[in-house]
Amino acid sequence: MTKMMYRDAVLSTIMEEMARDPDVVVLGEDVVGGMGTAGGPEAIGGIWSTSTGLYDRFGPGRVIDTPISESAIMGAAAGLALSGKRPVAELMFADFIGVSLDQLWNQIAKFRYMFGGKTRCPAVIRMAYGAGFNAAAQHSQSVHQILTGMPGLKVVMPSTPADVKGLLRTAIRDDDPVIFLEHKALYATSGEVPDDPDFMIPFGHARLSRAGGDVTLVSSGLLLGMCEAVADRLAAEGIGCDVIDLRTTSPLDEETILDSVEVTGRVVVVDEAPPRCGLAADLCALVAEMAFSSLKAPPQQVTPPHTPIPFARELESAYLPSVDKIEAAVRRVLAWR
Amino acid sequence: MQLSREALLNAYRAMKTIREFEERLHVEIQTGEIAGFTHLYCGQEAVAVGVCEHLGTQDRIVSTHRGHGHCLAKGCDVDGMMKEIWGSREGLCKGKGGSMHIADIDKGMLGANGIVGAGAPIAVGAALASRADGPGPDGMKVAIAFSGDGACNQGTTFEAMNLAVVTQAPCIFVFENNHYSEHTGVSYAVGTNRDIASRAEAFGMKAWRADGTDFFAVHETMREVLDHVRGGGGPAAVEFDTERFFGHFEGDPQRYRGPGEIERIRAERDCLTRFRNAVTAAGLLDHGDIDALDAQVLGTIEAAVAAARAAPRPTADDVLADVYISY
Numbered sequence: 001m002t003k004m005m006y007r008d009a010v011l012s013t014i015m016e017e018m019a020r021d022p023d024v025v026v027l028g029e030d031v032v033g034g035m036g037t038a039g040g041p042e043a044i045g046g047i048w049s050t051s052t053g054l055y056d057r058f059g060p061g062r063v064i065d066t067p068i069s070e071s072a073i074m075g076a077a078a079g080l081a082l083s084g085k086r087p088v089a090e091l092m093f094a095d096f097i098g099v100s101l102d103q104l105w106n107q108i109a110k111f112r113y114m115f116g117g118k119t120r121c122p123a124v125i126r127m128a129y130g131a132g133f134n135a136a137a138q139h140s141q142s143v144h145q146i147l148t149g150m151p152g153l154k155v156v157m158p159s160t161p162a163d164v165k166g167l168l169r170t171a172i173r174d175d176d177p178v179i180f181l182e183h184k185a186l187y188a189t190s191g192e193v194p195d196d197p198d199f200m201i202p203f204g205h206a207r208l209s210r211a212g213g214d215v216t217l218v219s220s221g222l223l224l225g226m227c228e229a230v231a232d233r234l235a236a237e238g239i240g241c242d243v244i245d246l247r248t249t250s251p252l253d254e255e256t257i258l259d260s261v262e263v264t265g266r267v268v269v270v271d272e273a274p275p276r277c278g279l280a281a282d283l284c285a286l287v288a289e290m291a292f293s294s295l296k297a298p299p300q301q302v303t304p305p306h307t308p309i310p311f312a313r314e315l316e317s318a319y320l321p322s323v324d325k326i327e328a329a330v331r332r333v334l335a336w337r
Numbered sequence: 338m339q340l341s342r343e344a345l346l347n348a349y350r351a352m353k354t355i356r357e358f359e360e361r362l363h364v365e366i367q368t369g370e371i372a373g374f375t376h377l378y379c380g381q382e383a384v385a386v387g388v389c390e391h392l393g394t395q396d397r398i399v400s401t402h403r404g405h406g407h408c409l410a411k412g413c414d415v416d417g418m419m420k421e422i423w424g425s426r427e428g429l430c431k432g433k434g435g436s437m438h439i440a441d442i443d444k445g446m447l448g449a450n451g452i453v454g455a456g457a458p459i460a461v462g463a464a465l466a467s468r469a470d471g472p473g474p475d476g477m478k479v480a481i482a483f484s485g486d487g488a489c490n491q492g493t494t495f496e497a498m499n500l501a502v503v504t505q506a507p508c509i510f511v512f513e514n515n516h517y518s519e520h521t522g523v524s525y526a527v528g529t530n531r532d533i534a535s536r537a538e539a540f541g542m543k544a545w546r547a548d549g550t551d552f553f554a555v556h557e558t559m560r561e562v563l564d565h566v567r568g569g570g571g572p573a574a575v576e577f578d579t580e581r582f583f584g585h586f587e588g589d590p591q592r593y594r595g596p597g598e599i600e601r602i603r604a605e606r607d608c609l610t611r612f613r614n615a616v617t618a619a620g621l622l623d624h625g626d627i628d629a630l631d632a633q634v635l636g637t638i639e640a641a642v643a644a645a646r647a648a649p650r651p652t653a654d655d656v657l658a659d660v661y662i663s664y
């Protein structure tokens with residue numbers, strides 16, 4: 001095991017997979033930086049430092065700096081994937097899916113189905129998401145609820161450096177298109193990461209990060225850590241929480257959620273995306289449909305309100321889920337009679 | 338450069354196959370047997386064939402909603418396409434794609450596309466794959482983005498042209514200006530009217546212009562374009578001035594056409610007639626050669642329609658197949 005930061009787990013996994021497979025190519029805005037050709041002192045290596053050194057090692061054929069043209073980035077990833085390559089495209093901020101959506105939604109996600117299963121589209125689209133930096137409405141969003149609703153895409157939301165390593169390797173080696181969502185607030189977090197060069201985590205397998213048995217908390221990404229904090233706080237009172245890290249929202253590990261709820265009878269889904277037609281509502285519906293007789297309390301959602309993301313510190317704090325909000329929801333389901 | 342007799346016969350057969358494929362669909366669609374939206378390529382055959390006759394399987398193309406001609410010219414199977422348009426599970430895309438989504442990756446045909454302007458960025462990606470692989474014995478593999486005058490107004494097309502220039506990707510943007518973006522004339526919808534090529538030049542690439550109803554002009558122009566791109570000269574663009582004989586979609590009442598316009602373009606700007614006149618006048622082929630091909634092609638289309646009608650239908654279970662490779 002090696003201790004490393006979340007962002008370094010991203011970079012090292014891409015580096016290792018590029019070394020292993022000559023078909024892996026990287027493209028995006030500022031993934032080289034500077035003059036886009038030198039990789040020298042002017043180069044930035046991605047604004048999240050997730051492509052630093054790739055250009056120097058693999059050269060311009062495989063590390064492609066692009067203009068600020070998100071449709072072209074996504075479309076080029078589509079064309080590369082249809083032409084035998086394994087593109088790893090970086091969309092600098094998840095919010096920018098808006099300018100590139102056709103290529104994701106109507107092209108990449110649908111090729112295999114529209115073409116009768118006669119092609120594969122092994123594209124990985126990485127994007128930084130999430131609030132907490134007062135970056136306001138266009139640089140803070142969580143977009144997984146939009147992308148998870150698109151058949152043909154797989155959607156991954158790692159919460160730890162080890163999961164980045166295992167899930168990103170799976171994503172790059174996967175023959176289907178994968179959206180890889182990296183939370184901005186997690187980039188600088190650290191954790192132990194397995195050294196096995198083939199360490200992979202299969203999609204659709206959630207992780208039980210805390211086992212309690214009284215209430216089920218389901219989350220992913222940054223908020224997973226808040227759920228764990230709530231679980232640790234309540235453990236001192238003798239209340240046991242199952243905390244489930246979804247890891248992937250498409251495919252979805254329904255079994256782990258339902259198995260837990262059948263024991264606890266109480267579920268709180270915590271999600272950073274807006275509430276309407278979202279992941280939290282989807283999971284509450286799943287539990288209501290499939291585990292109704294086990295329920296001891298109505299499923300609860302902890303999400304931001306149905307508003308854009310505000311700028312000012314006080315407003316953003318009020319907008320986001322928090323440890324206190326999650327704890328209050330847990331206490332609500334525990335107190336339900 | 339003079340084409341061989343065999344090359345001339347192949348080119349005519351390819352153009353005639355597209356023509357009869359589309360003319361037959363025009364008739365069949367009116368019976369209600371074919372579902373969905375269909376956009377016919379009649380009138381533009383010289384472009385698809387004049388471009389694709391230069392290409393090998395390793396070269397890739399990305400097509401449009403009006404894609405049957407590009408598919409056939411790039412080597413897609415006539416029966417497989419007809420079955421796809423009929424919605425059979427034996428269709429080229431198992432009945433999942435239909436007219437607007439025919440693809441055959443193994444043939445280098447990366448898909449017709451229902452979204453106007455979506456193809457150009459995908460073609461740049463295919464060209465970047467070629468660039469990563471480097472030149473082969475015949476120079477760089479190229480990628481062709483077929484676009485209409487409608488797509489030339491999409492931002493995706495601009496983004497793609499700029500990306501191709503900055504990466505020097507071996508991509509060729511083929512603009513087929515048929516004078517109508519759906520139902521709106523280019524004189525209104527395209528700020529540069531009949532000069533789409535100048536837009537490509539403004540992005541920093543070399544561009545050509547030619548009469549898209551003259552097979553020989555298309556073919557000769559593409560020879561120059563391909564020499565430039567395969568030789569490492571970077572991306573290029575060509576604007577072909579062409580004609581669309583039918584409406585935007587089948588069922589389009591075409592009230593926007595001028596009086597006698599369709600009759601005039603069919604009489605004066607039919608690429609097949611022009612081809613026949615040119616080769617017979619030059620003594621390269623005689624009318625008998627061409628008449629024989631006409632009969633042969635009609636037989637091919639008749640057989641394809643019969644096969645499509647008889648082909649097995651998909652079942653409800655097929656809905657779930659092929660969303661993912663593994664899930």
